[in-house]
Amino acid sequence: MSTPTPPVAAIASLSAHEGQTVTLRGWLYNLRASGKLLFPIFRDGTGTIQGIVPKAAVPEEVFETLKNLTLESSVVVTGKVRADSRAPSGYEIDVENVEVVQRVPDETPFPITLKEHGVDFLMEHRHLWLRTPRQSAILRVRATIMRAAAEYFDTHGFIRTDPPILTPNACEGTSELFEMDYFDDDKAYLTQSGQLYIEATALALGKVYSFGPTFRAEKSKTRRHLTEFWMIEPEVAYAGLDEIMDLAEAFITHIVTRVLEHHRADLKVIGRDVAKLEAVIALTAATEATPIVAPFSSSTTILPSALSSFAPYSLSSQREAGGAASRNAHRFPRLSYDEAHAMLDEAYKAGKLENPHRYGDDFGSPDETYISSQFDRPVMIHRYPAAIKAFYMQPDPVDASKALCVDVLAPEGYGEIIGGSQRVDSYDLLKSRIEEHNLPLAAFQWYLDLRKYGSVPHAGFGMGIERVVAWLCGLDHVRETIPFARTLNRIYP
RNA sequence: UCCUGAGUAGCUCAAUGGCAGAGCAUUCGGCUGUUAACCGAAGGGUUGUAGGUUCGAGUCCUACCUCAGGAGCCA
Numbered sequence: 001m002s003t004p005t006p007p008v009a010a011i012a013s014l015s016a017h018e019g020q021t022v023t024l025r026g027w028l029y030n031l032r033a034s035g036k037l038l039f040p041i042f043r044d045g046t047g048t049i050q051g052i053v054p055k056a057a058v059p060e061e062v063f064e065t066l067k068n069l070t071l072e073s074s075v076v077v078t079g080k081v082r083a084d085s086r087a088p089s090g091y092e093i094d095v096e097n098v099e100v101v102q103r104v105p106d107e108t109p110f111p112i113t114l115k116e117h118g119v120d121f122l123m124e125h126r127h128l129w130l131r132t133p134r135q136s137a138i139l140r141v142r143a144t145i146m147r148a149a150a151e152y153f154d155t156h157g158f159i160r161t162d163p164p165i166l167t168p169n170a171c172e173g174t175s176e177l178f179e180m181d182y183f184d185d186d187k188a189y190l191t192q193s194g195q196l197y198i199e200a201t202a203l204a205l206g207k208v209y210s211f212g213p214t215f216r217a218e219k220s221k222t223r224r225h226l227t228e229f230w231m232i233e234p235e236v237a238y239a240g241l242d243e244i245m246d247l248a249e250a251f252i253t254h255i256v257t258r259v260l261e262h263h264r265a266d267l268k269v270i271g272r273d274v275a276k277l278e279a280v281i282a283l284t285a286a287t288e289a290t291p292i293v294a295p296f297s298s299s300t301t302i303l304p305s306a307l308s309s310f311a312p313y314s315l316s317s318q319r320e321a322g323g324a325a326s327r328n329a330h331r332f333p334r335l336s337y338d339e340a341h342a343m344l345d346e347a348y349k350a351g352k353l354e355n356p357h358r359y360g361d362d363f364g365s366p367d368e369t370y371i372s373s374q375f376d377r378p379v380m381i382h383r384y385p386a387a388i389k390a391f392y393m394q395p396d397p398v399d400a401s402k403a404l405c406v407d408v409l410a411p412e413g414y415g416e417i418i419g420g421s422q423r424v425d426s427y428d429l430l431k432s433r434i435e436e437h438n439l440p441l442a443a444f445q446w447y448l449d450l451r452k453y454g455s456v457p458h459a460g461f462g463m464g465i466e467r468v469v470a471w472l473c474g475l476d477h478v479r480e481t482i483p484f485a486r487t488l489n490r491i492y493p
Numbered sequence: 494u495c496c497u498g499a500g501u502a503g504c505u506c507a508a509u510g511g512c513a514g515a516g517c518a519u520u521c522g523g524c525u526g527u528u529a530a531c532c533g534a535a536g537g538g539u540u541g542u543a544g545g546u547u548c549g550a551g552u553c554c555u556a557c558c559u560c561a562g563g564a565g566c567c568a
Contacts, residue, residue: 030528030529032526032527032528032530032531033524033527033530034524034525034526034527034530034531035523035524035525036524036525037524037525037526037527038527039526039527039528039530041528050527050528052526052527054525055525056525070519071518084526086526086527086528087528088528106519106520107519108503109503109518109519110518111503111504111518112504113503113504113505113517113518113529114517114529115504115505115516115517115518115529116504116505116506116517116529117504117505118504118505118560118561119560119561120500120559120560120561121503121504121505123560176566192567193568214568216566216567216568218565218566218567219494219565219566220565220566220567221561221562221563221564222562222563222564223562223563224567224568225566225567225568226568229568230568231568362566364564364565365563365564365565407568415567415568416567416568417568418568419567419568462568463568464567464568465568466568467568468568477562478568489559489560489561490560
């Protein structure tokens with residue numbers, strides 16, 4: 001055969017090849033037949049396209065091969081791209097030739113059908129489930145979220161510094177850790193947060209972030225938990241609580257913007273209501289019109305861009321009124337713990353909550369769901385009681401019983417996506433905190449050193465990628481947000 | 494760890510204590526515009542495991558196993 005092989009084209013960009021003969025390299029996704037007419041649907045990872053094969057138009061061998069081909073067999077297809085209103089994507093391909101790279105055997109058909117499946121079956125076949133359009137779309141959105149997250153910090157003066165994954169002790173004394181032998185006598189633990197380590201790199205480099213997997217051995221069995229998940233954590237020297245709240249807001253806005261820029265089609269496949277995401281990044285006027293609370297009264301307002309030049313450090317103790325002119329156009333509502341408690345109290349009295357929230361306690365899942373349901377965008381809750389928060393959090397100088405910390409709750413009941421705080425910068429205070437929490441002082445000596453050698457106010461937060469993917473894609477479980485989820489009862493495949 | 498629920502054909506699910514069923518998938522046949530195509534036929538079962546009650550158990554009882562999602566904890 002002297003005819004040259006037509007150029008290879010991606011299905012997603014076939015509209016640019018209308019009228020041309022191209023080569024598709026992919027898999028047979030579905031096949032419908034109507035007598036002497038075949039409708040194979042091909043996928044190649046970028047999308048799907050319907051082919052059409054009239055018996056009279058192709059060699060007998062091509063027709064018979066396709067007619068008997070099994071689903072998910074790998075194929076190289078050549079054909080001419082044609083616009084057709086009857087095709088689901090608006091385009092279809094007139095198949096001219098097909099080469100079967102590997103044929104799925106008849107006796108072991110591809111297990112994932114286009115019909116419904118149960119969770120257990122799908123997770124057991126996760127390696128094949130990934131091929132379905134919805135799962136592929138989710139992974140594409142995930143990739144953009146991860147890229148946008150890193151991109152935000154990379155373009156705002158942050159240096160990526162990767163903390164160790166094997167650690168000698170708990171970062172916080174609380175959560176359970178995965179333990180392993182470390183050579184002869186020692187134990188090592190998989191990291192549950194890089195925070196303590198990036199505090200060190202922040203004091204070396206100013207503005208840093210880490211991005212990697214973290215591990216929690218908690219026996220949590222909910223739609224929001226994985227035992228292995230990815231977290232991105234910025235840490236900023238000479239920053240206080242209000243600065244990182246501004247940072248978190250700009251950061252999330254950037255990610256949502258990028259997802260909307262690049263994934264309209266994927267979000268449609270996933271079935272996401274895009275209007276809900278557009279509302280998140282809508283301008284401030286909408287937020288300020290929100291009648292429920294006036295959350296701006298007690299926070300300083302520094303534009304995130306001010307961080308780039310190390311704003312004269314305005315600690316959260318110096319709460320200013322914050323002129324309207326300096327307000328970020330993309331403002332998320334901010335509630336103090338006290339304000340959030342009052343909101344829950346009111347809701348309970350109005351019969352909208354089953355159980356009352358006890359002042360001083362952390363918010364439970366139903367509490368968080370209620371609070372976030374009151375807003376159309378993420379809501380920040382700051383200044384929790386110090387007693388229920390981690391040892392390294394700086395007390396609020398206005399009220400020492402509160403910690404300078406913030407949780408960001410995603411809307412629509414997706415729960416906490418960010419947890420952050422200003423860190424204790426006093427050597428003596430940190431040391432006594434470590435002792436109060438019965439943590440081994442020796443293991444934290446290096447961490448204390450950071451307060452001995454040029455300590456400064458600093459703050460940061462951590463964002464769980466999978467929860468953000470679940471939120472932005474509108475998924476009901478984080479297990480679909482990562483190629484191979486690790487959960488309490490599952491480590492296969 | 495606690496609470497609740499579910500395990501029946503490859504998959505999704507039916508079956509009053511009384512013959513083990515359907516749709517999809519697979520195989521065969523039909524159909525030139527199908528959209529999870531449709532129509533006809535065939536094959537496909539140790540009802541999660543082990544005991545027990547009963548003339549008779551998928552169904553009732555006990556224990557165990559597996560999975561699910563909710564609480565707690567967290568991102």
